[in-house]
Amino acid sequence: MSIQRQKVVPFAEGNVLEIGIGSGLNLPYYSKDKVKHLTAIEPSLETWNRNIINTNDLPFDFEFAQAFAENIPTEPNSFDTVILTYTLCTIQDTFKSLEEIRRVLKPTGKLIFCEHGKAPDEAILKWQNRINPFWKMVGGGCNLNKDIPKLIEGNGFQFKKIDSMYIPGWKPASFNYWGAAEIR
Numbered sequence: 001m002s003i004q005r006q007k008v009v010p011f012a013e014g015n016v017l018e019i020g021i022g023s024g025l026n027l028p029y030y031s032k033d034k035v036k037h038l039t040a041i042e043p044s045l046e047t048w049n050r051n052i053i054n055t056n057d058l059p060f061d062f063e064f065a066q067a068f069a070e071n072i073p074t075e076p077n078s079f080d081t082v083i084l085t086y087t088l089c090t091i092q093d094t095f096k097s098l099e100e101i102r103r104v105l106k107p108t109g110k111l112i113f114c115e116h117g118k119a120p121d122e123a124i125l126k127w128q129n130r131i132n133p134f135w136k137m138v139g140g141g142c143n144l145n146k147d148i149p150k151l152i153e154g155n156g157f158q159f160k161k162i163d164s165m166y167i168p169g170w171k172p173a174s175f176n177y178w179g180a181a182e183i184r
């Protein structure tokens with residue numbers, strides 16, 4: 001997954017919002033030359049407290065808020081970049097969250113994403129659908145089968161770039177989509 005992170009995180013620039021930062025695994029990949037200020041939100045303090053990077057040592061301003069994507073505690077038009085990695089799979093209300101992301105993004109801003117989701121192969125998708133209820137229960141709400149492109153495009157964004165492939169690993173959880181989108 002760190003290879004996937006390196007494909008997207010370095011493109012974040014300006015005033016950046018990371019949604020569902022988890023334990024901060026993206027932090028090493030932000031560009032010190034491009035990022036001015038990073039705001040991170042995460043509902044689980046328990047997860048965030050597993051972060052091993054001292055955020056005082058980051059080469060840009062950093063602030064953390066305990067919050068959900070469905071209710072982002074910032075003013076409209078605040079961010080040049082919003083970044084989502086392996087978070088849409090877990091977000092409960094994707095419609096409300098993507099609406100919130102559009103609200104806090106500047107009109108010229110971009111949404112950068114890297115997510116796992118619905119596989120293109122019927123046989124794998126069948127497994128994803130079959131296992132999902134159990135997976136969700138044991139995996140903290142994570143879904144295997146979300147149609148990531150449809151969710152993003154269907155909620156007011158258009159893609160500037162999107163790639164997809166199976167990354168190494170168990171196929172039902174390894175079909176990745178990554179790229180950048182702008183407000184339509």
Ligand SMILES: C[S@@+](CC[C@H](N)C(=O)[O-])C[C@H]1O[C@@H](n2cnc3c(N)ncnc32)[C@H](O)[C@@H]1O
Nearest residue numbers: 020021022025044068069085086087090091092
């Ligand atoms: C699989 S982890 C990924 C963490 C991190 N984004 C990464 O790339 O390592 C999913 C994260 O989404 C967070 N999350 C779940 N529901 C959320 C929501 N509604 N809004 C924001 N974050 C949420 C979880 O607490 C968890 O930290």
